[in-house]
Amino acid sequence: MAGKVVLHYFNGRGKMESIRWLLAVAEVEFDEVYLTTREQYEKLLSDGALMFQQVPLVEIDGMKLIQTKAILSYIAEKYNLHGKDLKDRVMINMYSEGLMDLMEMIMILPFSTDKNAQLEVIKTKAKGRYLPVFDKALSGPIYLVGGKLSCADVQLLECTLMLEEKFPEILAEFGNVKSFQGRMTRIPAISKFLQPGSKRKPQPDETYSKTVMEVFQIKLPLTGK
Incomplete structure (x- = not known):
């Protein structure tokens, strides 16, 4: 065992x-x-x-x-957090890898020589490249892919919370993402974490x-x- x-x-x-x-x-x-x-x-x-x-x-x-x-x-x-079929999984992977790219920008912040410049890069790319994608994807569905919770949803919540630590109002323009965040935090296992x-x-x-x-x-x- x-x-x-x-x-x-x-x-x-x-x-x-x-x-x-x-x-x-x-x-x-x-x-x-x-x-x-x-x-x-x-x-x-x-x-x-x-x-x-x-x-x-x-x-x-x-x-x-x-x-x-x-x-x-x-x-x-x-x-069972990776979609029901191959098409679901590739969508989940695309969302997941995009989120990892954004989170890695935040991860290296403590090691940056110019933290203010790095913060500006993070904010600009989050608002211009990443958050619009997720706001559009969540314009109707409860979850990103296939109507059920996946690892991409978990990473999106993690990422948005990281962003709000640096930029408290960053989700103001992305109402669907903010609503999603609220739903996710009510899941018992997430609420506990x-x-x-x-x-x-x-x-x-x-x-x-x-x-x-x-x-x-x-x-x-x-x-x-």
């Missing part, structure tokens, strides 16, 4: 947060092992646990999975950024456009 799911990552959001969200929605209990030192990372490398020398790493069903998209896809398939004391991580702070840079031996801040 497979043991509890174990996540190996930093004590912060990053690329693992979407995985935490999806597991929470699927009501899957998980433990976490936090990377805090270079030595921990090097041990994972020497043990052969990291195929491409990258985290997130998720232990699930007797496997050690890496690559965020692959992990999300596995969880979505396992817990949004409560204090859950395994949802707060916005990254200096400790998180410093730990990431020390473990990966990053010398220069990252930039994104």
